[in-house]
Amino acid sequence: MPTGGDLVIETLSVLGATTVFGIPGQHVLGLFDALGRSPLRLVSSRVENNAAFAADGFARVTDQPGVLIVSTGPGALTALAGLQEAYASSIPMIVIASQIPEAGLGGRRKGMLHELDDQKAAARNVTKTQxxxxxxxxxxxxxxDAWRTALTAPQGPVWVEIPQDVLLAPAPVPSPGELNVTIPQLTPHSSSVARAAEILHAARRPAIVAGGGVRRSGVAAQQALSRLAQLLDAPTACTPGGNSAFPDDHPLSLGGWVEDRYLTEVLEDADVLLAVGTSLGEVSSNYYTMQPRGQLIHIDAEPRVLESNYPGLGIRADAGLALEAILAALERSPKPTESTWHGVTSADLVHNVRRQIADRLGQQDLEHEQSIMRSIRNALPDKAHTFWDMTIAGYWAWNTWDAKQGAFHSAQGAGGIGYAFPAALGGAVGLEQRVLAVSGDGSAMYSIAELATARQHDLAVTWLIIDDGGYGILREYMQVAFGATVGTELTRPDFVALVQSFGIPATLAAPDSLADDLQAAWLATGPNVLVLQTTLKMWQPTHQISAPPEQ
Structure with missing residues (x-):
């Protein structure tokens, strides 16, 4: 007779799962036994938080929940750091954790291995439901229910734990032949849409900030955003999570420079600021320095973020559905005139802001950093997916990366390091094509064990490790704040030799050969690694803040 473990795997298959990420453990062996008899693909990581990152990366590129299986206690707890990123960035996942046998549940009554007082409580901060x-x-x-919840806006990981004896028990329940999981649509209230359209219709200087919610809402949401920006003649910026939600080469695109005062001042000067699919949190508000003087319209699926930092008209809705509804209302009564920014057209304003940002960078001796970023971008095809760690190159990419027809993925939701490489492994599985991961030497050590995963599953990931001998961004922060650094300098391995010991090709690149080396790696098969020994600097994004122009 099939077991509870078989029923789990069969149900996941019926729901549409094709791939599982995870690591076996004592209490979850019954589930892995069932997995071995199923058509589902297992990608076996080496550390649970990296398995969570891999499931996250898979979900980002497929728009399907990443499925993660972990064992009781230490395995479950080790996955939590990875789940924090998925929860913060609204990435759908199904997390199946084993539990000790039923007889032991309830708080140290049996003294069982891996036992926690309340394992489910540990997951409460990093999952939607448990x-x-x-x-x-x-x-x-x-x-x-978990599948539906994970995909319902705001999306996110869902925790399901199953005791060992339930996984091993006979399953007289037949396998579900089919499951029609309808995802409820989070539509905006019609009255709020009408009010937003009224405000935008009267705007003289509207601007838009697009966040990750627009991307997660799909292609239709991005198309609606483009049409709305065009209709409003509104300069549009993307947050790091919203990178590629609006074409970087569009005449109204301010790009991703949300950390630069020149762009911040445009958002402050707007008489109507439409923020959609973003919390307007720490990074997207330029570290809370942004102080909008106009009317804010704030759209997000997560009600807790609405007006959390700035007052305005809060609309709880899926980003795409809200954009489409507002667009439809405005198209019935289009804006009578083009926007004008104190005598300057929106397109000219955007051009001037981007030139000012470029000029500022040109005054800061940052040609090396810009050259490295150009080399990476120019070496990759337009459709490339890239995954970035919380490293100086990643911070540059937040603001400068043009994803073109591909996609940009980073860990800015929770901000943990070690994300890029394991997430890229999941991305390569989901896309079935080569992807790029970019890490610093510090963050690389968090996920170095996953070289074994890459080799075992022969995954097409090119990993660029930028080795500057420490936690580069923390080094800069400490030097500026305290005049000295503590704990930021790192002893690290010979990365090329270490990578080669896993049977993976590795190249020691130089700045002037990086583009060629990266192109060659991209055309290869299986995993490969480039190590670039160089130090990158951050830019200074501030200038003297002038008095606001007269209205």
């Missing part, structure tokens, strides 16, 4: 399955018959229904 469930414990006590009976085999509950498995299909709970997993169906």
């Amino acid at each position: 469930h414990t399955i006590h009976h085999v018959s509950s498995i299909p229904a709970v997993l169906e």
Whole structure:
């Protein structure tokens, strides 16, 4: 007779899962046994938080929940750092954690290995909902609900834990033949749409900030954003999470320079600022220095972020559905005139701001850094997906990377390091094509064990490790704030030799050969690594803030 573990795998298959990420452990062996008899693909990581990052990367490129299986106690807890990123960035995941046998649940009554007082409570801060399955018959229904919840805006990871004896128990419940999981649409209230359209219709200087919610809402949302920006003649900026939500080469595109005062001042000067699919949090508000003087319209699927930093008209809705509704209302009564920014057209304003940012960079001796970023971009095809760690190159990419027809992925949601390489492994699995990961030497050491995963599964990931001998961004922060550094300098391995010991090709690149080396790596098969020994600097994004122009 099939077991509870078989029923879990069969239900996941019916729901549409094709791939599972995870690591076996004592209490979850019954589930891995069932997995071995199934058509699902297992990508076996070496560390649980990296398995979570891999499932996250898979979900980002497929728009399907990443499925993660971890064992009880230490395995489950180690995954939490990876889940924090998925939760903060609204990435759909199904996390299945085993539990000790039913008889031991309830707080150290049996003294079992891996036992926690309340394992589910540990996951509460980093998952949307948490469930414990006590009976085999509950498995299909709970997993169906979890799948729906993970994909319902705001998306995110869902925690399901199953005791060992339930996984091993006979499953008289038949496998669900089909499951029609309808994802509820988070539509905006019509009254809020009408008010937003009224405000935007009267705007003389509208501007838009697009966040990750626009990307997660799909191609239709991005098309609606472009049409709305064109209709409003509104300069449009993308947050790091919203990178590629609006074409970088569009005449109204301010790019991603949300950390630069020149761009911030445009958003402050707007008489109507439409923020969609973003919390307007620390980074996207330029570290809370942005102080909008006009009317804010704030759209997000997560009600807790609406007006959390700035007052305005808050609209809880899926970004795409809200954009389409507002666009439809405005198209019935288009704006009578083009926007004008104190006598300057929107397109000229955008051109001037981008030139000012370029001029500022040109005055800061940053040609080396810009050259490195150009080399990476020029070496990759337009459709490339890239994954970036919290490293200086990643910070540059937040603001400068033009994803073109590809996609940009980074860990700015929770800000943990070690994300790029394991997430890229999941991305390569989901896309079935080569992807790029970029890390510093510090963040690379968090995920170095996953070289074994890349080799075992022969995954097409090119990993660029920029080795500056420490935590480069923290080095800069400490030097500026305290005049000295502590704990930022690192002893690290010979990365080329270490990578080669896994049977993976590795190249020691130089700045002037980086583009050629990266192009060659991109055309290769299987995993490969480039190590670039160089130090990158950050830019200074501020200038004397002038008095606001007269209205």
